[in-house]
Amino acid sequence: MKIVIALGGNALGNSLKEQLQLVRQSAKPIVDLIEAGHDVVIAHGNGPQVGMINNAFEESRKSNSSIPEVPFAECNAMSQGYIGFHLQNAIREELENRNINKSIGTIITQVIVDKDDPAFNNPTKPIGGFYSKEEADRLSQETSYIFVEDSGRGYRRVVPSPKPIDIVEKDMVTTLLENNHLVITVGGGGIPVYKDNNRFIGIDAVIDKDFASAKLAEKLDANYLIILTAVEKVAINFGKEGEKWLSRLDIESIDKYIDEGHFAPGSMLPKIEAAKAFALSKKGRTALITSLEKASQGIRGETGTIIENCKL
Numbered sequence: 001m002k003i004v005i006a007l008g009g010n011a012l013g014n015s016l017k018e019q020l021q022l023v024r025q026s027a028k029p030i031v032d033l034i035e036a037g038h039d040v041v042i043a044h045g046n047g048p049q050v051g052m053i054n055n056a057f058e059e060s061r062k063s064n065s066s067i068p069e070v071p072f073a074e075c076n077a078m079s080q081g082y083i084g085f086h087l088q089n090a091i092r093e094e095l096e097n098r099n100i101n102k103s104i105g106t107i108i109t110q111v112i113v114d115k116d117d118p119a120f121n122n123p124t125k126p127i128g129g130f131y132s133k134e135e136a137d138r139l140s141q142e143t144s145y146i147f148v149e150d151s152g153r154g155y156r157r158v159v160p161s162p163k164p165i166d167i168v169e170k171d172m173v174t175t176l177l178e179n180n181h182l183v184i185t186v187g188g189g190g191i192p193v194y195k196d197n198n199r200f201i202g203i204d205a206v207i208d209k210d211f212a213s214a215k216l217a218e219k220l221d222a223n224y225l226i227i228l229t230a231v232e233k234v235a236i237n238f239g240k241e242g243e244k245w246l247s248r249l250d251i252e253s254i255d256k257y258i259d260e261g262h263f264a265p266g267s268m269l270p271k272i273e274a275a276k277a278f279a280l281s282k283k284g285r286t287a288l289i290t291s292l293e294k295a296s297q298g299i300r301g302e303t304g305t306i307i308e309n310c311k312l
């Protein structure tokens with residue numbers, strides 16, 4: 001099967017040191033799928049990382065005016081580079097440990113967005129670290145940053161997150177895949193760009209990696225989109241009375257559950273919407289949301305939440 005895997009924040013951690021250790025764990029379930037004979041393409045998030053990079057430049061600029069302003073597109077490219085560096089080495093190591101002969105590389109990937117996407121007027125994508133309400137209030141007064149509460153975990157800065165339209169390097173990914181290579185792509189949802197004549201121009205935003213992964217899976221004509229996060233299944237009444245873990249979600253129930261507010265914006269909601277978009281895009285396409293550790297059991301239908309369109 002052709003599978004696009006979207007790795008969530010728990011696969012990468014919150015610091016460089018943590019990431020270097022965690023990617024070794026994250027490599028194992030990915031290589032399990034490769035060992036089982038699947039064609040795998042790997043995508044990943046960058047919320048904490050892109051926020052950290054941008055913040056580092058902004059803080060340095062306060063005390064050193066020679067430090068240049070670094071736009072989000074470039075911050076995203078930097079995050080793709082260093083996350084890819086760690087991830088591709090961890091996966092290569094795991095492949096070598098199991099005597100699997102496959103090469104792996106990271107593609108700096110650009111994703112086309114609409115520069116007039118309404119998302120530019122309504123920042124929703126949480127990035128960087130978590131703050132208390134007091135810290136967030138102080139920072140928003142000192143800067144132009146906007147903060148929102150993120151799924152009960154604290155306050156985070158939010159930036160615009162336009163929807164992905166197309167993936168510039170998709171043909172290269174296809175060719176590498178057809179030639180038995182492993183590819184890490186659309187890191188952090190891809191570098192958001194729009195086309196002006198023959199030039200791609202970076203734009204200040206962070207694309208959601210779940211939406212970009214669903215778009216990638218669609219463009220590669222993948223059978224499966226696996227969104228790996230910190231929970232084994234999706235729940236309704238998550239963390240509340242009446243919590244129920246779901247093994248399967250059909251399209252009609254998704255809309256009802258979204259309307260009832262079961263999926264937190266900025267965390268589970270984009271995964272559900274991305275899974276739905278992929279399942280709806282063509283007959284036979286299935287999305288699975290599960291934890292990193294349970295990826296292999298999930299693909300065998302033993303756990304996770306399956307999203308498919310029964311009517312197609």
Ligand SMILES: Nc1ncnc2c1ncn2[C@@H]1O[C@H](COP(=O)(O)OP(=O)(O)O)[C@@H](O)[C@H]1O
Nearest residue numbers: 008009229230231234235238262263264267268
């Ligand atoms: N209905 C829900 N079912 C399961 N988890 C949910 C739900 N709503 C919110 N969550 C939370 O969303 C988290 C996944 O979002 P997030 O951590 O932002 O993703 P990522 O793994 O991509 O970084 C889960 O770990 C869980 O804490």
Ligand SMILES: NC(=O)OP(=O)(O)O
Nearest residue numbers: 045046047188208209
């Ligand atoms: N770009 C992005 O969606 O990153 P996270 O998955 O880390 O939020």
